[in-house]
Amino acid sequence: MSAYIGRFAPSxxxxxHFGSLIAALGSYLRAHSLNGQWLVRMEDLDPxxxxxxxxxxxxxxxxxxxxxxxxxxxxxxxxxxxxxxCINDLLSHQQAYYCQCTRKQVQAMGGIYNGHCKSLTPxxxxxxxxxxxxxxxxxxxxxxxxxxxxxxxxxxEDFIIKRRDGLYAYQLAVVLDDAFQGITEVVRxxxxxxxxxxxxxxxxxxxxxxxxxLHLPVACLEPGFKLSKQNHAQAIxxxxxxxxxxxxxxxxxxxxxxxxxxDTMLAQAVSQFDINLVPxxxxxxx
Ligand code: GLU
Ligand code: ZN
Numbered sequence: 632m633s634a635y636i637g638r639f640a641p642s643x644x645x646x647x648h649f650g651s652l653i654a655a656l657g658s659y660l661r662a663h664s665l666n667g668q669w670l671v672r673m674e675d676l677d678p679x680x681x682x683x684x685x686x687x688x689x690x691x692x693x694x695x696x697x698x699x700x701x702x703x704x705x706x707x708x709x710x711x712x713x714x715x716x717c718i719n720d721l722l723s724h725q726q727a728y729y730c731q732c733t734r735k736q737v738q739a740m741g742g743i744y745n746g747h748c749k750s751l752t753p754x755x756x757x758x759x760x761x762x763x764x765x766x767x768x769x770x771x772x773x774x775x776x777x778x779x780x781x782x783x784x785x786x787x788e789d790f791i792i793k794r795r796d797g798l799y800a801y802q803l804a805v806v807l808d809d810a811f812q813g814i815t816e817v818v819r820x821x822x823x824x825x826x827x828x829x830x831x832x833x834x835x836x837x838x839x840x841x842x843x844x845l846h847l848p849v850a851c852l853e854p855g856f857k858l859s860k861q862n863h864a865q866a867i868x869x870x871x872x873x874x875x876x877x878x879x880x881x882x883x884x885x886x887x888x889x890x891x892x893x894d895t896m897l898a899q900a901v902s903q904f905d906i907n908l909v910p911x912x913x914x915x916x917x
Contacts, residue, residue, distance in 0.1 A: 635667025697893030
């Protein structure tokens with residue numbers, strides 16, 4: 632079996648908050664408890680949603696929490712050539728096509744794209760790019776959540792891999808980068824649980840070995856509303872990481888650690904980490 636490589640992949644749309652700390656700490660503890668590597672990837676794919684300075688701010692916070700990463704940070708903004716060359720490849724093999732449909736038109740299709748533009752290619756070479764979804768993965772087994780399934784309409788949709796505004800879609804970038812970085816297991820919040828089916832479809836279609844997935848509960852203020860930058864979740868305090876570490880451990884079902892310097896606290900948290908104690912719940916209200 633190859634060595635474990637995990638990752639934390641924040642989007643720089645604001646400072647780290649308690650919700651993102653859970654994903655950071657959970658993925659860190661899992662990787663270290665298996666003597667693996669823990670990488671950080673900055674998902675700066677969407678400049679309009681970025682906040683100036685957020686990338687550096689996130690990295691500083693990780694450092695202040697003792698969450699030190701292996702190697703150097705991979706920035707998705709540096710990976711456009713890889714994304715585009717994959718898209719060109721798919722297009723030239725009729726495994727992707729341009730789509731000019733508006734959001735409204737897709738809504739009129741019932742919210743799931745019906746392949747309308749597929750037969751128009753290659754006449755129209757503008758708009759969004761959709762993958763011809765051949766793998767159509769509808770289920771997978773999550774390490775914590777167990778069997779996960781999505782309905783077949785969602786599983787078989789030709790989803791967008793490049794947006795009409797020219798931005799690369801998260802689904803494509805995440806798959807190419809997890810493969811590029813040799814990630815063996817993805818640990819992240821359960822808000823991305825069903826996205827894993829799409830990602831697995833892409834891994835299969837591109838003939839890339841896929842990681843396993845381990846989804847953690849997400850912190851919610853109300854059912855269905857995860858703590859996020861959009862609902863103004865408070866940034867975690869870099870100056871007082873100790874209390875936040877124990878709060879995040881508690882959220883993940885883990886034992887508390889003694890208050891000390893962060894490196895000592897994390898070492899204890901790694902040695903105590905028990906994946907079986909992570910709640911098998913997609914959401915937990917805080
Ligand atoms: N960048 C995504 C986020 O911050 C996470 C993507 C992932 O872990 O696959 O929600
Ligand atoms: Zn279309």
